Amino acid sequence: MTDPEQHRYFAWADGVGRGHGHVVEATSYEAAAVGYTELYAPPVDGDGEIRIFVTGIDDGQEHCFTVDLSVGEAEPCD
DSSP, X not given: OOOXXXXXXXXXXXXXXXXXXXXXXXXXXXXXXXXXXXXXXOOOOTTSEEEEEEEETTTOOEEEEEEETTTTEEEEOO
């Protein structure tokens, strides 16, 4: 079985700003959002969530995710 292909993403947290973003390798935009949260521990809101913006380095597409720390999952921003 082959491992899923890794891609490079640039991710940053809302409230911290793009200037504090980092390149993250992951299999998807969602995985990059969770990976950024695990590696860089950005500030959490009152609901235990973090809003993360992720841009694909290869394709330039940007997505926003809300990461719920209680379950460790990323959902698209509202």
